[in-house]
Amino acid sequence: MxxxxxxxxxxxxxxxxxxxxxxxxxxxxxxxxxxxxxxxxxxxxxxxxxxxxxxxxxxxxxxxxxxxxxxxxxxxxxVESTKTATVESEALGEKILELYRKLKRAERQLPPKVDRYLAQLGDLEMLADLVASTFVDDPLRRQRMLEESSLNQRLRLLITYLQDEIGSAAV
Incomplete structure (x- = not known):
């Protein structure tokens, strides 16, 4: 292949x-x-x-x-996303960055350039894809995100999954 x-x-x-x-x-x-x-x-x-x-x-x-x-x-x-950048989208993106910082403190060490890259990333779709592929361990959850066409719904799913990952890291 x-x-x-x-x-x-x-x-x-x-x-x-x-x-x-x-x-x-x-x-x-x-x-x-x-x-x-x-x-x-x-x-x-x-x-x-x-x-x-x-x-x-x-x-x-x-x-x-x-x-x-x-x-x-x-x-x-x-597969194109149905994305309409809204105030909600921006707020969801900020929440993802907040959870990313918590995960980093909890257990995952990433190079400083990742922080710089994420801080400058203006594309919420790319943010969701990068953070999900790095921090969501369950492949079925990543699959669910992949199949979701609504950007806001993908961001909401990612927030839920990251909160679960943070809960698992604390145990």
Whole structure:
């Protein structure tokens, strides 16, 4: 699969297998919302695995499948957010930054450049994606956020999940 992507457009997508399936056999076994990324770097480890640097590009939905074996190849639709920047959006973003600071103090050490980046980040969609991928441990919760089209609802979900993570870190 990786070789196929590297020989073509360097695009790669990974999605979550549904909890009811121990392993995938057909497209129905995995979630159809994912992210697509551009392979920026690939280093072969010599044991049949590779280290990748992926640049996330878009949230996508698998529309249909051109191929299922030996690995799926999908036609995709880009998933756009329904985002209307409102006073509520800004307030939700501020709450996420507040919770981020609490999580950092509780247990997670991140480089100072992450603080600077988040402080300057004006795109609430990117803020939600970055903080969720870093601090939300439950893959089904991350999947729920990925599938949510409303930016404000994604921000609200993230706040709930971060509050749960803070509660877990305190135990």
């Amino acid at each position: 990786l070789e196929h992507a590297l020989q073509r457009d360097r695009m790669f997508s990974v999605t979550l297998i549904k909890p009811s399936c121990p392993e995938w056999r057909a497209p129905e076994d995995f979630f159809h919302f994912a992210t697509i990324g551009l392979i920026r770097a690939c280093v072969d480890r010599g044991d049949g695995t590779s280290n990748l640097v992926l640049q996330g590009l878009h949230r996508v939905r698998f529309a249909s499948f051109q191929q299922e074996t030996p690995f799926p190849i999908a036609r995709i639709d880009i």
